[in-house]
Amino acid sequence: MGNAESVLEIPLEISDVSGQKVFSVSNAPANNTVGELVHEMLGKMNLPRNDASGAPLSYQARLEREGRHLNASERIGDALERGDKLTLQPNIDAGAQL
Amino acid sequence: MVLMFPFRFAVALFREDGASLGTVPVDRDWEPVYEWTRFYFQRKDELALDGNGSASVLPLWEYTLGEPYCRGYRLQIAQPGRKPVASDFPKTHFRNIASVAASQLVEHKQLREGEMYSYMVVAHPAPPEEPHSSGLTVANASPGVPAQDAALDTFLARAKPSGILHEGDMPAFVSRRVLDEAAEQTNANQGTETGGILIGRLWRDAAAGEIFAEVTAQIPAEHASGTNVKLTFTPQVWTAAEAALRLRRKGEIYLGYWHSHPVREWCKGKACTPEAQKTCSLGRDFFSTDDEAVMRAAFPRAYSIAIVANDTAFTDLTFSMFGNREGITQPRGFYVVEETTSAAK
Numbered sequence: 240m241g242n243a244e245s246v247l248e249i250p251l252e253i254s255d256v257s258g259q260k261v262f263s264v265s266n267a268p269a270n271n272t273v274g275e276l277v278h279e280m281l282g283k284m285n286l287p288r289n290d291a292s293g294a295p296l297s298y299q300a301r302l303e304r305e306g307r308h309l310n311a312s313e314r315i316g317d318a319l320e321r322g323d324k325l326t327l328q329p330n331i332d333a334g335a336q337l
Numbered sequence: 338m339v340l341m342f343p344f345r346f347a348v349a350l351f352r353e354d355g356a357s358l359g360t361v362p363v364d365r366d367w368e369p370v371y372e373w374t375r376f377y378f379q380r381k382d383e384l385a386l387d388g389n390g391s392a393s394v395l396p397l398w399e400y401t402l403g404e405p406y407c408r409g410y411r412l413q414i415a416q417p418g419r420k421p422v423a424s425d426f427p428k429t430h431f432r433n434i435a436s437v438a439a440s441q442l443v444e445h446k447q448l449r450e451g452e453m454y455s456y457m458v459v460a461h462p463a464p465p466e467e468p469h470s471s472g473l474t475v476a477n478a479s480p481g482v483p484a485q486d487a488a489l490d491t492f493l494a495r496a497k498p499s500g501i502l503h504e505g506d507m508p509a510f511v512s513r514r515v516l517d518e519a520a521e522q523t524n525a526n527q528g529t530e531t532g533g534i535l536i537g538r539l540w541r542d543a544a545a546g547e548i549f550a551e552v553t554a555q556i557p558a559e560h561a562s563g564t565n566v567k568l569t570f571t572p573q574v575w576t577a578a579e580a581a582l583r584l585r586r587k588g589e590i591y592l593g594y595w596h597s598h599p600v601r602e603w604c605k606g607k608a609c610t611p612e613a614q615k616t617c618s619l620g621r622d623f624f625s626t627d628d629e630a631v632m633r634a635a636f637p638r639a640y641s642i643a644i645v646a647n648d649t650a651f652t653d654l655t656f657s658m659f660g661n662r663e664g665i666t667q668p669r670g671f672y673v674v675e676e677t678t679s680a681a682k
Contacts (some may be wrong), residue, residue: 252478256575256635257591265474276473283475285340285368287634291626296634299572308572328575329634333532333596334567334627 249315252324253280253300260284269316273300273309277327290331301326339391340367344460346396346410348435350442353453360459361438363431367394367412368637370426370664374412376639378422379482380507380548387481390415396460397425407458426664428458482640483590484541484548492540492549496672499656506662508549509642509671515555516644516673520654522557523597523646530568532596533557534578536589539640550640551674552592556581565602570594570631593636595644598623604650611651620649622657622668629666632659642671 248266255261262284267276277300281288290296299308303324319325346363371392378384392414399406409430413423435456442448492510515535522531533555541548560573582589604614614620624645632643639661647655658671 255637256579257638257641259479259591259636259638261478261480262475263478265476266472268472279473280475283473286637287366287630291630296630301572301576308576326575326579328572330569330571331631331634332567332569332627333530333594333631334625 274311487540500670502670601650
């Protein structure tokens with residue numbers, strides 16, 4: 240039987256792409272999805288949810304340990320381990336809006 | 338950082354004759370103002386480089402009208418055991434909100450197109466916030482400003498200014514090689530936006546009371562997709578940049594990004610005359626709201642900079658730099674360094 244804490248909540252470290260904003264999360268719920276985690280962390284880290292025109296910005300979470308982008312539907316308890324480091328990477332346009 | 342709002346701000350609009358047009362609540366992004374204030378005092382050594390303290394946005398009352406009318410606002414950052422630091426900002430920071438509200442009034446036919454209006458900023462005490470029931474417990478573990486010691490004079494002695502230098506801006510030095518590479522990449526992708534990530538170091542001259550940036554290299558955004566009017570920074574771009582940064586093992590950090598503006602292509606599409614092109618505001622020092630959004634999402638710190646390569650039909654390629662000045666992204670000058678400085682060796 241596993242450790243109750245490791246089953247229910249997982250501590251993580253989450254940063255923006257620049258590595259200049261880093262937040263430690265002590266209790267990411269194992270049953271939540273990566274998408275839910277990303278959504279909540281954008282608010283906590285004060286990262287923009289929308290682009291300049293107001294359209295939603297998409298972010299992907301990159302798991303450093305495995306060097307891959309997580310799917311938003313993956314379950315935290317299945318994909319992540321204690322102390323994992325995630326980077327939130329936006330898909331964003333620079334542009335002229337002519 | 339926790340940003341607190343003991344007051345709620347709103348913008349009140351009036352017709353030219355003083356009749357009220359209504360009030361809209363202020364919903365704005367305060368982060369750039371907070372970042373600028375924090376870095377301003379870190380540069381002056383009045384705030385710790387690793388300071389992630391809480392900050393408050395406070396009203397500055399109008400001298401004659403008094404409360405609730407504001408002449409601006411104050412951003413105040415607390416620091417344990419020391420006096421708080423604060424910067425004051427004018428009410429013009431709310432002008433865009435007034436402008437958007439006026440446009441909506443025009444749409445709803447409550448204001449005529451072109452009709453004059455005025456605005457005032459008001460603030461009222463905010464009701465106590467309900468405690469958040471959100472499940473995540475987070476702690477800000479952001480690194481401090483990673484500045485190393487160096488003498489500003491040694492950089493200035495080997496650099497040439499480019500653009501209009503503003504006294505209050507953090508000095509920014511860019512290696513000539515970076516600009517040459519950006520020019521080469523821009524020319525190779527003529528007609529299509531291209532770009533890269535700017536990396537380098539932050540230096541601190543304690544005697545001069547200044548922190549400054551040195552852009553040592555650019556990492557081409559090879560996985561970005563460009564058209565003539567946009568450049569998409571995909572997650573693959575950030576992953577490749579991170580890998581390149583680590584491989585270099587030079588202790589560099591992200592300082593911002595650069596991208597090209599194929600203005601000559603835009604002019605072709607609009608059939609602009611050569612004379613019009615020479616005076617067009619898109620030809621130099623143009624940074625779109627989308628360009629700003631990239632800064633906000635990827636390079637939020639106030640020391641971050643952006644460079645635009647202006648590819649026009651009427652002159653050689655030029656470069657414009659942009660940075661956070663008083664919470665607003667603005668064009669700024671910089672220094673070009675012909676070779677790596679001794680401090681960086």
